[in-house]
Amino acid sequence: MDNLSPLKKTWRFRLNPKTNMGPDISIRGVRYMLMSKLNKTETRPMIPLGHGDPSAFPCFRTSQVAEDAIVDSIRSANFNGYGPSVGILPARRAVADYLSRDLPYKLSEDDIFLTVGCTQAIQTILTVVTNPKSNILLPKPGFPYYEAVAKSCHLDVRHFDLLPDKDWEVDLDAIEALADENTVAMVIINPGNPCGNIFTREHLEKVAKTAKKLGILVISDEVYDHLAFGKKPFVPMGTFGSITPVVTLGSISKRWIVPGWRLGWLAINDPNGTLKEHGIVDCIMGHLSISCDPSTIIQGAIPDILSKTKSDFFLKIINIIQESANICYEGLADVPGLICPSKPEGSMFVMVKLDLSVFEDIKDDLDFCLKLAKEESVIILPGITVGLKNWLRITFAIEPSALEDGIKRLKAFCERHSDKP
Structure with a gap:
């Protein structure tokens, strides 16, 4: 028997499809996919506008x-x-x-x-x-x-x-x-x-x-x-x-x-x-x-x-987030192809609608985010991940100077891909 071809074994374990959600339902999965598209020759720092974890930035350190x-x-x-x-x-x-x-x-x-x-x-x-x-x-x-x-x-x-x-x-x-x-x-x-x-x-x-x-x-x-x-x-x-x-x-x-x-x-x-x-x-x-x-x-x-925890700690955090929310909302106002229906008043996010008719070569929100990551090293979450196709979820709870840089890159990207002069 040892010299014969081994019989094919039928294994009884199976993949549970309920755990195989894939990146379409996972914010982390989509972010990792976008990160993989970053240009490795890019010298500018990556701007993370796609997640809700500001702890990496010194201005958002927790209380003493x-x-x-x-x-x-x-x-x-x-x-x-x-x-x-x-x-x-x-x-x-x-x-x-x-x-x-x-x-x-x-x-x-x-x-x-x-x-x-x-x-x-x-x-x-x-x-x-x-x-x-x-x-x-x-x-x-x-x-x-x-x-x-x-x-x-x-x-x-x-x-x-x-x-x-x-x-x-x-x-x-x-x-x-x-x-x-x-x-x-x-x-x-x-x-x-x-x-x-x-x-x-x-x-x-x-x-x-x-x-x-x-x-x-x-x-x-x-x-x-x-x-x-x-x-x-x-x-x-x-x-x-x-x-x-x-x-x-x-x-x-x-x-x-x-x-x-x-x-x-x-x-x-x-x-x-x-x-x-x-x-x-x-x-x-x-x-x-x-x-x-x-x-x-x-x-x-x-x-x-x-x-x-004293109230001054909370006030400091709120002031930084509010400043960043204003930078984000005002900065998006003149970005071609992006429409922000309302000014954010809480949390760390804003939803922005994509007007695809403005762009020459953008198919949908995921395509937009993939190309943005590759060309500008800016990570934004496509709206399809949170249930709204052809929208974007932008996180503004980052260092204000980094946010300003990110908005400038986003604007340059949209102008470059716009079909209007």
């Missing part, structure tokens, strides 16, 4: 309080062991107190579940609400991770539009038209990623009343909470938790400029106890008991980070 809290947490030797699956009690209390500052009622530690960044919070709540034939309503444009997780959970996705001519408000008529007896929840992101918008108190109340009418949960992604620098103040969706149950997802990643620390939370805003009555809270606890936990070192530092 946060750094000291981490050091103290390590040196205390109190946080070297395993923690509870739902999070260390003092850390949960600290998050409850932090969120309660902006709410008309007080959260308790039992309303808070700590997660490995906001991504685990997304995974947890989408997994918990998934039932056979159930569907969820997601914004378009939106954060594609929701769609990826829903797909892995076999949760059907339906998209509702955000309206650019109304400062990216939710199309509430579309919500009612899309929902049926199998709809379990809708997602909003406020402050907006990728639109840079802030929902008004009045609009959020309408969202809550629509959700109550339909009998669905509101999942409110507030990772960019308080990063508001326009005329509209940030209002948490949990303000309306007495109208309809709200699950708030958040983290310290953006406001403290520490996305790599991976500390997030899932908060139950439900004074009427509807989610507990329906077993959702118990299911959240059960899911977290079989998943990974955030670092106990970070959890140990959270009480000091949330309670002792």
Whole structure:
């Protein structure tokens, strides 16, 4: 037998297509693809306008309080062991107190579940609400991770539009038209990623009343909470938790400029106890008991980070982001082929529409971004990645001088490819 051709073995393992999402749904995948197109002979620095991580720039360093809290947490030797699956009690209390500052009622530690960044919070709540034939309503444009997780959970996705001519408000008529007896929840992101918008108190109340009418949960992604620098103040969706149950997802990643620390939370805003009555809270606890936990070192530092960071640190960050938002919006105003429907008022992004009729040799948004990376070493995210074909998501939370350089290169690229003199 040894001299005979070996028989072909039939292996029983198979690729799970639910995990093979590809770069079309992954922001990181698209960014890596664009990075691979950079001209290796280019002497100018690459300008990263395609992601939401400003921590690489010195002007966006986190607070001294946060750094000291981490050091103290390590040196205390109190946080070297395993923690509870739902999070260390003092850390949960600290998050409850932090969120309660902006709410008309007080959260308790039992309303808070700590997660490995906001991504685990997304995974947890989408997994918990998934039932056979159930569907969820997601914004378009939106954060594609929701769609990826829903797909892995076999949760059907339906998209509702955000309206650019109304400062990216939710199309509430579309919500009612899309929902049926199998709809379990809708997602909003406020402050907006990728639109840079802030929902008004009045609009959020309408969202809550629509959700109550339909009998669905509101999942409110507030990772960019308080990063508001326009005329509209940030209002948490949990303000309306007495109208309809709200699950708030958040983290310290953006406001403290520490996305790599991976500390997030899932908060139950439900004074009427509807989610507990329906077993959702118990299911959240059960899911977290079989998943990974955030670092106990970070959890140990959270009480000091949330309670002792001074307002001047937040003001400094807001001022830098606002300056950059102005540079971006004003700089884009005279770039041929780019249309910015509204000035960003929050988060770190703005959505810009491509007028393809202006360009000679640009097929779509992905083609635009590929050629821009190759010719100008500027990375911008194509809108198709966040659900809007032939739009661009531009990040302005970088060093202002680098942003000005990036806008100049972007303008030169558009003028070079324009079919108009």
